[in-house]
Amino acid sequence: MGYKVAIAGATGNVGREMLQILADRAFPADEVVPLASRRSLGQEVSYGDRTLKVKDLATYDFSDVDICLMSAGGDVSKEWSPKLGAQGVVVIDNSSAFRMDPDVPLVVPEVNGDAVRGFTKKNIIANPNCSTAQLVVALKPLHDRATIRRVVVSTYQSVSGAGKDAMDELFNQTRSIFTAGELKTTKFPKRIAFNLIPQIDVFMEDGFTKEEWKMVAETKKILDPKIRLTATAVRVPVFISHSESVNIEFENPITADEARDILRNAPGCIVIDKREPGGYITPHEAAGEDATYISRIREDPTVDNGLAMWVVSDNLRKGAALNAVQIAEALINRKLLTPKKQAA
Known part of the structure; x- marks a missing residue:
C-alpha cells in the first residue's frame, strides 16, 4: 500500500515541479492531492500524464494524509505545519520558517540523510535554502576527505528563486x-534585465543580506558548525539554475585531481571539468536536471590547502522540489513512516 501525499502551494513554480518529480521518480503514492489558496480552487495541474484539480488548503481534511510537501511560503507554513504535524502528517517544508529550529531536522539527503530520524519531535523536516542545498552537496565529500576550515562563496542566482x-x-x-517599451520594476529593487543585483532578501545590521546569512547558518547546521563561511549573493538575469563560485580552505592537503576524483564518485554530483572553451557547465545546461554540477576545479595558490570551483544546479529541483521528494524517500527507505491506511 502506498502513501497519500499532499502538495501545499501546488500552483507555484516549486509546487508544480514537486508534482512532476513525484511522477518522474515513481514515488510510492496511492493518491496525490494538490492544494493552494481558495483563489486557485479548481485550477488544474499536471501529475505525470494525469491532470489534477487543486483543492483549498484551508478546508482540506488531512486525517488520512501521510506526507505534506509544503511550498506555500513562510507565513503559510508557520500557520499550517505545526497543525498538520500535530495531526500526524509529516511536513517537509520548503520555506525558511523552521530551518533553524533545533527540534526540526534540516536535511539534504546526500549530505545528512540520517538526520531525518529527528522528525518525530514536531513531524516537520526542513528543506534548506536553494543556494545552500547545492553548495553542501559539493562540499560534503571534500570535507570528509580534508576537513573544511573556511569557505568564500559568491552566488549567481536565477530569478526563478524569487x-x-x-x-x-x-x-x-x-x-x-528590445521594443523600446516601458520598463517596469516591481519585484526587484533595480532593473534585472541585462543587469546584476547584489541583494537577495533584506539587509541585516551587519551589512549582509538574509540570503547570505541563511547560507552561513544552514551550512553549519547541515554540515559542520566549525566551518567558517562568508557569502555574497547576487541575482542575475537567468531564468533557472543557480551558479556559485566557491573558494575553500582545508585543514589538510588536497589537490585538484584528488578533489575531481572524489566528486566524480560523490552522490548527487557530476563533474564537467575540461580545461578548454566550453568544458564546464552553465545554468542553461543544468536547467531541468537533478544533479549538482561541478566545474573549474583548481588549486588556489594564495592559501595553504586551497581549492576553487564552480557549482551549478537547477534551483527549482535540487534547490527545492527534488530535495523535498528525496527527503520523503529517505523516510520511506529507512522504514520510518507507515501509511495511515495500512496502519489502520
Missing part, C-alpha cells in the same frame, strides 16, 4: 528593452 512574478519581470523587461 517566484513566477520575478520570471515574468525579467521576461517583460527584456522585451521592453
Whole structure:
C-alpha cells in the first residue's frame, strides 16, 4: 500500500515541479492531492500524464494524509505545519520558517540523510535554502576527505528563486528593452534585465543580506558548525539554475585531481571539468536536471590547502522540489513512516 501525499502551494513554480518529480521518480503514492489558496480552487495541474484539480488548503481534511510537501511560503507554513504535524502528517517544508529550529531536522539527503530520524519531535523536516542545498552537496565529500576550515562563496542566482512574478519581470523587461517599451520594476529593487543585483532578501545590521546569512547558518547546521563561511549573493538575469563560485580552505592537503576524483564518485554530483572553451557547465545546461554540477576545479595558490570551483544546479529541483521528494524517500527507505491506511 502506498502513501497519500499532499502538495501545499501546488500552483507555484516549486509546487508544480514537486508534482512532476513525484511522477518522474515513481514515488510510492496511492493518491496525490494538490492544494493552494481558495483563489486557485479548481485550477488544474499536471501529475505525470494525469491532470489534477487543486483543492483549498484551508478546508482540506488531512486525517488520512501521510506526507505534506509544503511550498506555500513562510507565513503559510508557520500557520499550517505545526497543525498538520500535530495531526500526524509529516511536513517537509520548503520555506525558511523552521530551518533553524533545533527540534526540526534540516536535511539534504546526500549530505545528512540520517538526520531525518529527528522528525518525530514536531513531524516537520526542513528543506534548506536553494543556494545552500547545492553548495553542501559539493562540499560534503571534500570535507570528509580534508576537513573544511573556511569557505568564500559568491552566488549567481536565477530569478526563478524569487517566484513566477520575478520570471515574468525579467521576461517583460527584456522585451521592453528590445521594443523600446516601458520598463517596469516591481519585484526587484533595480532593473534585472541585462543587469546584476547584489541583494537577495533584506539587509541585516551587519551589512549582509538574509540570503547570505541563511547560507552561513544552514551550512553549519547541515554540515559542520566549525566551518567558517562568508557569502555574497547576487541575482542575475537567468531564468533557472543557480551558479556559485566557491573558494575553500582545508585543514589538510588536497589537490585538484584528488578533489575531481572524489566528486566524480560523490552522490548527487557530476563533474564537467575540461580545461578548454566550453568544458564546464552553465545554468542553461543544468536547467531541468537533478544533479549538482561541478566545474573549474583548481588549486588556489594564495592559501595553504586551497581549492576553487564552480557549482551549478537547477534551483527549482535540487534547490527545492527534488530535495523535498528525496527527503520523503529517505523516510520511506529507512522504514520510518507507515501509511495511515495500512496502519489502520
